[in-house]
Amino acid sequence: MKISREDVAYIAKLAKLRFSDEELDRLTREFETILTHFHSIDRMDLENVDLDKVPVDQQSVVRSDEKTVFEDKKKLFNNAKSMRETYIQVPKIIE
Amino acid sequence: MNFETVIGLEIHAELYTKSKIFCGCSTKFASKPNENTCPVCIGLPGTLPVLNEEVVRLAVKAGTALNCRINNVNKLDRKNYFYPDLPKAYQISQYDLPMCSGGHVEFECEERHVRVRINRIHIEEDAGKLIHLEEEPFSLIDYNRTGIPLIEIVSEPDIRSPLEAVTYLRILKSILEYGEISDCRMEQGSLRCDANISVRPVGQKEYGTKVELKNINSFRELQKALEKEEKRQIELYRFGEGHKIVQETRRWDSGKGRTVPMRSKGEAHDYRYFPEPDLMPVIIKESTVDEIRGSLPEMPYEKAARFVEEYRLGEGEAEILVGDKKLSEFFESTIREGASPKAAANWVLGELLRIMNEADLSSADITMKPAYLHRLISLVESGTISNTAAKEVFKEMFESGGTPEDIVEKKGLSQISSKKDLEILVKKVLEDNPKSVEDYRNGKTQAAGYLVGQVMKASQGKANPQMVRDLLMREL
Numbered sequence: 001m002k003i004s005r006e007d008v009a010y011i012a013k014l015a016k017l018r019f020s021d022e023e024l025d026r027l028t029r030e031f032e033t034i035l036t037h038f039h040s041i042d043r044m045d046l047e048n049v050d051l052d053k054v055p056v057d058q059q060s061v062v063r064s065d066e067k068t069v070f071e072d073k074k075k076l077f078n079n080a081k082s083m084r085e086t087y088i089q090v091p092k093i094i095e
Numbered sequence: 096m097n098f099e100t101v102i103g104l105e106i107h108a109e110l111y112t113k114s115k116i117f118c119g120c121s122t123k124f125a126s127k128p129n130e131n132t133c134p135v136c137i138g139l140p141g142t143l144p145v146l147n148e149e150v151v152r153l154a155v156k157a158g159t160a161l162n163c164r165i166n167n168v169n170k171l172d173r174k175n176y177f178y179p180d181l182p183k184a185y186q187i188s189q190y191d192l193p194m195c196s197g198g199h200v201e202f203e204c205e206e207r208h209v210r211v212r213i214n215r216i217h218i219e220e221d222a223g224k225l226i227h228l229e230e231e232p233f234s235l236i237d238y239n240r241t242g243i244p245l246i247e248i249v250s251e252p253d254i255r256s257p258l259e260a261v262t263y264l265r266i267l268k269s270i271l272e273y274g275e276i277s278d279c280r281m282e283q284g285s286l287r288c289d290a291n292i293s294v295r296p297v298g299q300k301e302y303g304t305k306v307e308l309k310n311i312n313s314f315r316e317l318q319k320a321l322e323k324e325e326k327r328q329i330e331l332y333r334f335g336e337g338h339k340i341v342q343e344t345r346r347w348d349s350g351k352g353r354t355v356p357m358r359s360k361g362e363a364h365d366y367r368y369f370p371e372p373d374l375m376p377v378i379i380k381e382s383t384v385d386e387i388r389g390s391l392p393e394m395p396y397e398k399a400a401r402f403v404e405e406y407r408l409g410e411g412e413a414e415i416l417v418g419d420k421k422l423s424e425f426f427e428s429t430i431r432e433g434a435s436p437k438a439a440a441n442w443v444l445g446e447l448l449r450i451m452n453e454a455d456l457s458s459a460d461i462t463m464k465p466a467y468l469h470r471l472i473s474l475v476e477s478g479t480i481s482n483t484a485a486k487e488v489f490k491e492m493f494e495s496g497g498t499p500e501d502i503v504e505k506k507g508l509s510q511i512s513s514k515k516d517l518e519i520l521v522k523k524v525l526e527d528n529p530k531s532v533e534d535y536r537n538g539k540t541q542a543a544g545y546l547v548g549q550v551m552k553a554s555q556g557k558a559n560p561q562m563v564r565d566l567l568m569r570e571l
């Protein structure tokens with residue numbers, strides 16, 4: 001897996017993050033290590049895995065379709081800079 | 096040169112669940128802004144999504160109803176983008192392993208047998224709603240819709256005209272309604288449609304440059320938007336300006352009746368999809384798929400065939416009824432109450448649809464009880480009221496929900512069919528018109544018509560004309 005410094009810089013731009021040159025170098029090396037690890041997982045032969053034998057703890061946990069109410073709405077919107085009635089108010093953004 | 100239009104549709108349908116896809120918040124429409132939110136669906140750090148099992152069930156149901164293969168191993172993926180309608184800055188969706196793939200829908204449209212292949216159906220969460228204030232430099236955010244479960248149904252480009260596109264959407268909508276997969280209220284945004292459209296010279300194999308149309312909220316708008324875009328593209332090709340058609344997204348502006356560019360090329364989004372690490376793979380066993388397939392309710396095309404067979408309806412009549420689930424249920428309930436299929440079909444396809452169209456109402460607005468329609472039909476059949484009066488009663492029943500008997504009574508619409516009452520009227524008219532009686536007896540048969548008219552007038556139009564005629568003849 002070959003990751004270039006440009007790849008990292010591009011992804012940082014997409015994520016709206018800014019890094020110094022040293023940080024970019026370090027992140028490039030780390031990306032490389034992480035992706036090499038996933039690459040070796042990708043090469044595992046899973047052709048003959050029996051789905052009925054996938055352990056339950058390796059399957060998604062699901063919930064039944066039941067309603068719950070989160071009461072503390074005030075706390076929930078504590079981080080919102082500005083509210084108008086129960087709406088969150090932000091500077092106008094039109095794509 | 097003649098051109099051929101090529102259309103594919105991407106349809107988002109809100110799934111019919113009580114709670115959201117990854118949290119227990121309610122999916123109720125028109126709640127107070129931000130009423131149905133919690134730390135999970137507004138994306139607070141440290142929260143974890145837990146998948147609603149009903150979402151998987153309904154998506155599999157949609158897949159089986161649309162003849163798809165169901166994927167046994169499923170995963171969810173993150174689609175990353177920054178916009179205030181998406182509090183986590185990523186949407187949990189499915190990228191390369193959709194839950195269902197390879198289905199199809201078949202129908203007839205203008206003498207063409209159309210088979211629209213379905214590329215895929217995947218599950219995902221909806222985003223929030225933004226309101227951009229006109230007079231002020233602010234946008235308002237409501238996160239009630241964030242995390243509402245959706246399926247996206249992507250067709251192959253097998254549609255060849257705007258009318259076929261509308262027909263396909265109608266059929267898909269009725270299948271989702273019959274399967275109780277989505278309530279498909281387009282006006283509430285629970286069924287939304289984007290369309291890809293291109294044109295090419297007839298006979299050419301390669302597709303022309305396609306344009307994506309967004310923001311289409313009704314069948315009428317879909318047809319109009321596609322017709323407009325089809326015309327725009329064909330004209331550009333005809334004037335040798337085909338290069339001006341670029342792959343882009345255009346928004347349908349229903350007010351102005353035209354499409355306008357949304358995003359310019361080059362700005363194409365790079366969503367950096369990657370597997371959602373907060374959710375383990377979702378495994379759907381073949382036995383579960385079989386069980387769901389077996390539990391599918393009667394589909395619209397099956398019901399239409401049954402209506403033709405069981406109630407002797409014409410195919411066209413059956414299709415109109417079945418195309419609207421609630422309407423077809425109202426029709427069948429009226430028969431179950433005891434009405435004849437023919438009379439029930441006449442009233443439902445005639446007066447009921449006429450009134451609904453005039454008032455721009457949908458079948459969800461019908462409050463009239465099927466039992467009342469059956470009783471109204473009986474009142475006509477027994478001669479208690481005339482056909483004309485019945486239409487008046489029907490309209491009143493539709494509007495007020497009252498019983499036919501009460502309305503007949505209140506409006507004084509019942510025909511006088513009691514012999515005794517009529518005999519009195521007839522005798523009086525004969526006494527008052529000795530000249531006409533004599534004329535008739537001297538062979539002027541048209542005098543009888545005049546006398547019948549006089550009796551009808553005396554009864555204020557409530558007499559049963561046939562009985563009046565019979566009684567007069569006997570007296571004369």
Ligand SMILES: [Zn+2]
Binds near residue numbers: 120131134137
């Ligand atoms: Zn929630």
